[in-house]
Amino acid sequence: MMGICGSAMGAFAQMLVKRGYDVQGSDRGAYPPMSTILGDLGVRVMEGYRADNLIPRPDVVVVGNVIRPDYEEAVALREAGIPHCSLPQALRALFLADVQPVVVAGTHGKTTTSSMAAWILDCAGLEPGFMIGGVTGNFGVSARAGRGGNFVVEGDEYDTAYFDKGPKFLHYCPHVAVVNNIEYDHADIYPSVEAIEQAFTRFAAIVDPAGRIIVADNDVRALRATEAASAPRWTAGLGESADVGATQIVETPDGLAFRLRFPDGTTVSTSLPMWGAHNVRNAVAAAAAAHAVGVEPSVIAAALPTFQPPKKRQELRGTALGIPVYDDFGHHPTAIQATLSAFRSRYYGRRVVAVVEIQSNTARRRVFQQGFADALAHADVVHFGPPLEKASDALKEDERLDLAALVAALRSGGTPAFTYSSVTAMTDAVVDSSQPDGDVVVVCSGRDFDGAHGKILAGLAARL
Helix, strand or coil, rough: ECCCCHHHHHHHHHHHHHHCCCCCCEEEECCCCCCCHHHHHCCCCEEEHHHHCCCCCCCCCCECCCCCCHHHHHHHHHHHHHCCHHHHHHHHHHHHCEEEEEEEECCHHHHHHHHHHHHHHHHHCCEEEEEEECCCCCCCEEEEECCCCCCEEEEEHHHHCCCCCEEHHHHCCCCEEEEECCCCCCCCCCHHHHHHHHHHHHHHCCCCCCEEEEECCHHHHHHHHHCCCCEEEEEECCCCCCCEEEEEEECCCEEEEEEEEEECCCHHHHEEEECCCHHHHHHHHHHHHHHHHCCCCCHHHHHHHHCCCCCCCEEEEEEECCCEEEHHHHHHHHHHHHHHHHHHHHCCCCCCEEEEECCCCCCHHHHHHHHHHHCCCCEEEEEEECCCCCCCCCCCHHHHHHHHHHHHHHCCCCCCEEEEHHHHHHHHHHHHHCCCCEEEEEECCCHHHHHHHHHHHHHHHHCC
């Protein structure tokens, strides 16, 4: 496996080992925890993408989408004529062939919704397999082979491999599909939102006609992309008009309580230990997907209150000086705005302090300049860490997000915003300016952010 320490590749490697395959792989900068997890399973992890990694000759090579065609190992792979495929191709061939895949797609909410769907199916005794782009809260892993007849896949529209630039989700043979929303994302590979919508239209077209499509009732592009599909469709959303809908939504100290209504008119009361209307929508979509494969409403209602969010999705990392510090996978303006709004409601009266890393291929592009200004205005103060620089970056200067201009825009709109030359300087400033029992800190980054969460918590604790 080339790129074996990536989150998806590493999880897939673990599934292969548990199925009895002899697995080894290569990566650049292999580091814990994935390198340790794989090592403990007996997986040999080689540093770098060298030609001699292919000695002795493997039967099959799974090529991660971080691999470039000019890497020495990739060149040697082709010259030796070794059979190779992408991760989605391997997943389909080895784990999806004899099951009914439940594929969760959409610009936002995929990880949370697919985790919810897998948990509901598990609570129903169906023992589903799953492959999800984050560490699930309930299972503690991002993938498992499963024993039942269903397999939940987080369906990503990102490209598959250097030799397959089509979307990953076209490989997953969906029996039930969820389309949560469609918005402009992955600006490094998609020229426009129309191109993304076209990819989702292709995805909807391959859903099993004997299955079901679940689509958000409030997203025009998602509705349009799924309207011509052969599979029957349920809309999912908030209110009475959706086929599967949530009503009577009430915020509680532990999350959100609401009633779920199903297409036959059945209603059940349930709750969710998360905040924000967007997460209620995620729960409705997951409930609809589970119901489409036969799970009863009463089982769904009992499962949702015991759902534990995936890592980096409203994840409470700790509390010090009465200040909760959360970790959230915030990299797109729409998702960041939804998260900040949720915490503003949950912690009404407190300052919402956003700590942000501009690091993803989406976030680092100027096309989202105004979007970030609008989204981060929902915080009371914003601290930016140094933008992540990538050695292989080909992004032109005039295409990069202008962080100085973003800070100026936030300040002109009344939101204090600051940049720092290091993560330590940033976390020190957050700690020094914190208001005990008066702040909530939300750290938005797609990675570990150089331990920013722990540094903030340690700094706050040292003030005691």
